Amino acid sequence: MPKSNFILIEQSYIIRKGLISLIEKIPNTQVISQIDNIKDIDNIQNYDPDFIIINSNLIDKDVSDYLSKNLENVQVISLSKDHNTSFSEINWIENILLNETQNSILKKINKLIGNRISNMPQRYTPDEISEREADILRNIALGYSNKEIADKLFISTHTVVTHRKNITRKLGIKTVPGLTIYAILNKLIDLGDTK
Amino acid sequence: MIITKEVKMADLIHMNYFALSVLNRFGIELGFGDKSVEEVCKQNNVDLGFFLDIVNTFVDQDYFPKKHLQTFPVKLITDYLQITHNDYNDSNVPEIEELIEKMVDSNQTQKDNIVLLKKFFNEYKEELQNHINREEEVVFPYAHAIEDAFNSNKIDKSVIELMQNYSIEVFQNEHDNIEEKLFDLKNIIIKYLPQPKDVKLCKKLLHELFSLEQDLNDHARIEEKVLVPKIREMEEIIHKRFSEETKNA
Ligand SMILES: [Fe+2]
Ligand SMILES: [Fe+2]
Numbered sequence: 001m002p003k004s005n006f007i008l009i010e011q012s013y014i015i016r017k018g019l020i021s022l023i024e025k026i027p028n029t030q031v032i033s034q035i036d037n038i039k040d041i042d043n044i045q046n047y048d049p050d051f052i053i054i055n056s057n058l059i060d061k062d063v064s065d066y067l068s069k070n071l072e073n074v075q076v077i078s079l080s081k082d083h084n085t086s087f088s089e090i091n092w093i094e095n096i097l098l099n100e101t102q103n104s105i106l107k108k109i110n111k112l113i114g115n116r117i118s119n120m121p122q123r124y125t126p127d128e129i130s131e132r133e134a135d136i137l138r139n140i141a142l143g144y145s146n147k148e149i150a151d152k153l154f155i156s157t158h159t160v161v162t163h164r165k166n167i168t169r170k171l172g173i174k175t176v177p178g179l180t181i182y183a184i185l186n187k188l189i190d191l192g193d194t195k
Numbered sequence: 196m197i198i199t200k201e202v203k204m205a206d207l208i209h210m211n212y213f214a215l216s217v218l219n220r221f222g223i224e225l226g227f228g229d230k231s232v233e234e235v236c237k238q239n240n241v242d243l244g245f246f247l248d249i250v251n252t253f254v255d256q257d258y259f260p261k262k263h264l265q266t267f268p269v270k271l272i273t274d275y276l277q278i279t280h281n282d283y284n285d286s287n288v289p290e291i292e293e294l295i296e297k298m299v300d301s302n303q304t305q306k307d308n309i310v311l312l313k314k315f316f317n318e319y320k321e322e323l324q325n326h327i328n329r330e331e332e333v334v335f336p337y338a339h340a341i342e343d344a345f346n347s348n349k350i351d352k353s354v355i356e357l358m359q360n361y362s363i364e365v366f367q368n369e370h371d372n373i374e375e376k377l378f379d380l381k382n383i384i385i386k387y388l389p390q391p392k393d394v395k396l397c398k399k400l401l402h403e404l405f406s407l408e409q410d411l412n413d414h415a416r417i418e419e420k421v422l423v424p425k426i427r428e429m430e431e432i433i434h435k436r437f438s439e440e441t442k443n444a
Binding site (some may be wrong): 185 | 264
């Protein structure tokens, strides 16, 4: 799976560290650069980020113009103290509040990553099942439990169970070892990945 | 269709040729001409009522034998189940292993995939072995003890204790569905495995898997529909007799 790259633009050391530890909880993500001074924003050009998380206080007309000129494919997530902070200058895709819970932030980021990945054409999904089901199946084949899969994908265990039922019905394969073979034959996972 | 004693043995085989393996286990060989089921059983010293129950369970998934107690002894059932277990270990499983091994050798291009099947079947084999061991070490001896008690004049207290520690209900509940993995293996080969070079081998393997699956299904039905109800009925009668005997003592 391709990695999702993040750049953080935020003055506060503590907030940056907090964000990094949060983001890196999510599989296949990394923070490739941190900028603590908006004057260094040119540094961004050295990287190829998928997401920028930026403190909304730092956004003025210049920054906004700069970002929209230089980074077409980047999605901007704003970081603000509360809903009233103005950040209308920039076309942001998601807003994170400083007092938000871990779960809520993780959910937002996961959703963005999920959208990004499912928009990528090169990703392989077998004909028989949907992309979401392929995600679940991949995790089943890797040996994760329903609960673990639910936590990883930020859905309820009940939803995982429903997906599993559908996968089994569509493929005609009931057991975990059977599903694992299917996943390997269809290159959803590598043989070496299995527990 | 229910097989009755008047049905010709040859017709039974025409109807469902997998039933040949059942005949085999009773020591009945082919060449019975136009003889009926009853005649062939008599000739081979096979208990007719038991044979009919086994064969009907085999050909009809929904068949449910009725009169448990009047007919054959428990030992007859467990002996039959035991022979079937031996068949799996000595014949069905090695046969399938051999075919998979041949496929590994003849399919250099997708060796990895076939090795995967092999690994899968090995796991299955182990599961089957555990299943069989549990029945032979726990369930069958228990069934024999219950039958002995049932046939004795006086119910011994030790039998009651035995029944408190284990009952056929426990077996009924823990008896797992051992055919599921086979079903998966079949489906993977039919639907998802890239066609191997040697198609004949692959078809043979499928045939063996189908026949083992059907046989296991039938075997489980005999355990659950013939053995379990019979033992359960005996357990109830033993309990009743014991409480009457202690009341009168
Ligand atoms: Fe058995
Ligand atoms: Fe069994």
